[in-house]
Amino acid sequence: MNIETAIKSIHQMGITTKTVINIMYTSRFVEDAVSSVLKPYDLTSQQYNVLRILRGQNGNPANLCTIQERMIDKSSNTTRLVDKLIQKDWAKRSICKTNRRKVEIVITETGLELLKELDPLIEKNNENLVSNLSEEQMEAFNSILDSIRTT
Template sequence: MGIALQKRLLTSKFENSVHEMMINIMLANTFIRMRMDEAFEDTDLTFPQYNLLRILNGAYPAGYSRGEISRRMIDRAPDMTRMIDRLVKRGLVERARSGEDGRQAITTITAKGRALIAPVNAKVKAVHKKVGEMISEDDARQISQLLEKLYGYDAQAMAGGDSED
């Protein structure tokens, strides 16, 4: 067992190495999320809202349907419609009917939304840099490859796809 994990949890007993690994991943997630939350604490945004704005900013000036946004989210938001509604009320995104399919609404980021996340993106890059100072590029690649083994087995489910489509 790693010394940092043992000190953090004040225990040295795990069922097996898989259990230890899962605890390590959860603690690493908490560590990174706390740093990310600090990056946008002055914006009154949640991580999922920031993620949604980042996705739409990448599509700018175009936008995405609710379903496409959901597929691209890091965390699956259970009620995407309400989250978009809250961002519309704040003037950070707009919704309009699709020109191709009038039944579908397309959400786009507004100038206000772009202005809000620009400084946040700089803070997020600072978090990337800080984490990069703790872990080498080679280690980061290796960790990414190993983590993809965990969720890559069911990439379609992770992407919000339906196996019956």
């Protein structure tokens, strides 16, 4: 379905506006699909992103700044997200032994187990989302998206 039909537009859009609206609309479509996988686990996409960042630390602690830098959604309140993960026992926070002003966050074993359970579900969801694209199309699409962010 083209973007004009999807948003029921009756006005002619220029190609630049159409492209940006299409990216925004498709982004929400993908976010909704991911959220539907995470919802039964009482997990938001932002919390999931933090857990993946922490897992990527390979057991090394991360600080709030590191997490914020790597977040997909830069407007997220990282402190609040980490607090929620700690409440659910998916992460833990401690004070750095060498610098008491520094807070260190690590993923817990429970958080790792959750991601292990979610990994195949998210992968299947992702495969479904792009199932009508060839590998070559996905490579080209990724290159185009990367180009947008380098302007």
